[in-house]
Amino acid sequence: MKTVIIGSNHAGIAAANTLLDNYPGNEVVLIDRNTNLSYLGCGTALWVGRQIDGYEGLFYTNKEDFIKKGAKIFLQSSVTNIDFDGKVVHFEDEAGNPTTESYDKLVLATGSKPIVPNIPGKDLDGIHFLKLFQEGQAVDHAMSSEGVNTVAVIGAGYIGVEIAEAAKRRGKNVLLFDAMPTSLASYYDPEFTERMDANLEKHGIELHFGELATEYKGDTRVTQLVTDKGSYDVDMVINAIGFTANSDLGREHLDTFRNGAYLVDSHQKTSDDSVYAVGDSATIYSNALEATTYIALATNAVRSGIVAGHNIGGTVLDGIGVQGSNGISIFGYNMVSTGLSVAAAAKNNIDVDYTDYEDLQKPGFIKENGAVKIRIVYEKSSRRIVGAQLASTEDISANIHMFSLAIQEHVTIDKLKLLDIFFLPHFNQPYNYITMAALKAK
Numbered sequence: 001m002k003t004v005i006i007g008s009n010h011a012g013i014a015a016a017n018t019l020l021d022n023y024p025g026n027e028v029v030l031i032d033r034n035t036n037l038s039y040l041g042c043g044t045a046l047w048v049g050r051q052i053d054g055y056e057g058l059f060y061t062n063k064e065d066f067i068k069k070g071a072k073i074f075l076q077s078s079v080t081n082i083d084f085d086g087k088v089v090h091f092e093d094e095a096g097n098p099t100t101e102s103y104d105k106l107v108l109a110t111g112s113k114p115i116v117p118n119i120p121g122k123d124l125d126g127i128h129f130l131k132l133f134q135e136g137q138a139v140d141h142a143m144s145s146e147g148v149n150t151v152a153v154i155g156a157g158y159i160g161v162e163i164a165e166a167a168k169r170r171g172k173n174v175l176l177f178d179a180m181p182t183s184l185a186s187y188y189d190p191e192f193t194e195r196m197d198a199n200l201e202k203h204g205i206e207l208h209f210g211e212l213a214t215e216y217k218g219d220t221r222v223t224q225l226v227t228d229k230g231s232y233d234v235d236m237v238i239n240a241i242g243f244t245a246n247s248d249l250g251r252e253h254l255d256t257f258r259n260g261a262y263l264v265d266s267h268q269k270t271s272d273d274s275v276y277a278v279g280d281s282a283t284i285y286s287n288a289l290e291a292t293t294y295i296a297l298a299t300n301a302v303r304s305g306i307v308a309g310h311n312i313g314g315t316v317l318d319g320i321g322v323q324g325s326n327g328i329s330i331f332g333y334n335m336v337s338t339g340l341s342v343a344a345a346a347k348n349n350i351d352v353d354y355t356d357y358e359d360l361q362k363p364g365f366i367k368e369n370g371a372v373k374i375r376i377v378y379e380k381s382s383r384r385i386v387g388a389q390l391a392s393t394e395d396i397s398a399n400i401h402m403f404s405l406a407i408q409e410h411v412t413i414d415k416l417k418l419l420d421i422f423f424l425p426h427f428n429q430p431y432n433y434i435t436m437a438a439l440k441a442k
């Protein structure tokens with residue numbers, strides 16, 4: 001069996017490793033247009049903000065690792081089209097020569113692309129995106145340039161907020177814009193985002209929410225940002241208004257979701273029996289929504305790659321869906337969420353209630369101790385938990401995994417009330433915030 005994988009970042013790598021490590025004898029070919037593979041974009045802001053020494057540690061594998069395992073790998077090789085009937089992939093190799101690879105099974109792991117604000121001046125110099133390693137390098141380089149003092153970040157989602165922090169750490173004046181009235185509006189309810197907004201402001205970031213960029217101005221280089229509310233002199237712009245699926249190669253042939261992502265089943269198989277799609281290029285099943293959706297996260301990319309790899313290798317393995325669990329840590333303030341916020345539930349016509357609680361992480365006699373705010377969201381009719389959000393200066397990240405499992409397994413809010421949660425003053429309180437929030441549920 002010969003499997004060709006297009007795209008060798010997180011999803012393609014997971015599919016390739018699953019096949020190579022578990023199913024010897026399978027022929028695996030990886031093709032990617034980039035110079036590198038396995039770049040952890042999540043480290044870009046840490047590196048640009050000088051919280052880590054450099055970018056070298058942000059890659060977890062390389063071309064040689066795949067060659068050692070017996071795979072064939074082409075980098076700097078762009079796939080131009082796929083003959084789905086003849087099962088042949090056409091690409092240009094590193095030297096620019098037209099080349100082909102036939103396949104028995106094809107894995108599309110072409111990921112996502114940043115959404116480009118479609119406004120005048122969008123192609124001026126000094127306007128950046130933050131998806132690829134090379135784009136991170138360009139942003140890093142620009143921030144070191146003389147005369148770059150004011151940075152506008154468009155989009156206060158995860159990338160925008162993280163790079164705003166990094167730019168501030170580099171001593172820039174930072175203006176952060178979003179169409180929504182708060183930061184992180186797709187992940188958290190206002191009672192949580194207002195804390196992040198206060199945190200950003202406290203650290204000197206100028207917030208412009210509910211404000212839309214309408215034009216980038218300058219001769220060859222951007223010097224001014226115009227919005228529906230004003231205009232600002234800027235030296236650099238970073239666009240971060242979300243990703244869309246990169247399904248350019250198969251959109252004509254395969255069934256797709258509303259944003260163009262390849263529609264896949266629980267084996268990651270597309271509408272073509274020989275073609276699988278994984279990671280940001282594909283849809284994913286949300287256990288909170290109980291529906292197919294699109295969530296661009298590295299964690300989903302890895303899991304979907306593993307599922308595709310096993311199914312191609314011959315082990316039937318159903319994906320179990322996701323909750324879109326996510327987290328962020330900005331100037332020491334931590335927020336994690338999973339499933340649906342109250343706002344996201346309303347948007348999806350799911351009638352929910354929620355229960356909030358706030359308390360110290362540990363008993364009052366422990367000195368190093370921060371307050372934790374928790375919200376648990378549950379469906380009114382079934383009482384199943386559909387979401388949770390936590391915010392604190394404490395490391396509350398591990399809590400969210402339990403809520404992720406609860407959503408996956410359709411656990412009700414009532415089941416959580418008397419759940420056995422251990423107590424040790426070094427870590428938590430006997431009347432802990434999870435129990436207390438659950439007990440408070442209507």
Ligand SMILES: Cc1cc2nc3c(=O)[nH]c(=O)nc-3n(C[C@H](O)[C@H](O)[C@H](O)COP(=O)(O)OP(=O)(O)OC[C@H]3O[C@@H](n4cnc5c(N)ncnc54)[C@H](O)[C@@H]3O)c2cc1C
Binds near residue numbers: 008012034
């Ligand atoms: C700055 C940043 C921070 C992030 N932080 C986090 C985080 O903290 N946690 C988290 O879970 N997620 C995070 N993400 C999201 C995560 O990086 C993506 O969800 C993940 O990269 C998706 O992996 P993928 O392999 O599906 O797609 P991609 O990473 O998009 O990779 C697709 C690959 O396909 C190749 N390709 C595309 N078209 C072709 C073609 N025609 N021919 C050949 N090759 C092609 C590309 O070169 C690329 O290597 C972050 C993303 C960014 C940009």
Ligand SMILES: NC(=O)C1=CN([C@@H]2O[C@H](COP(=O)(O)OP(=O)(O)OC[C@H]3O[C@@H](n4cnc5c(N)ncnc54)[C@H](O)[C@@H]3O)[C@@H](O)[C@H]2O)C=CC1
Binds near residue numbers: 160180184186212327
């Ligand atoms: N910590 C993590 O888990 C991280 C995850 N990622 C993932 O990478 C993907 C891309 O990240 P982001 O680009 O930050 O997307 P995002 O979806 O997190 O945020 C995009 C933001 O842009 C805003 N927006 C949309 N259109 C706009 C417009 N025209 N003008 C102004 N604002 C506008 C939205 O309201 C939203 O707040 C996401 O799926 C994200 O979850 C990225 C970084 C870190």
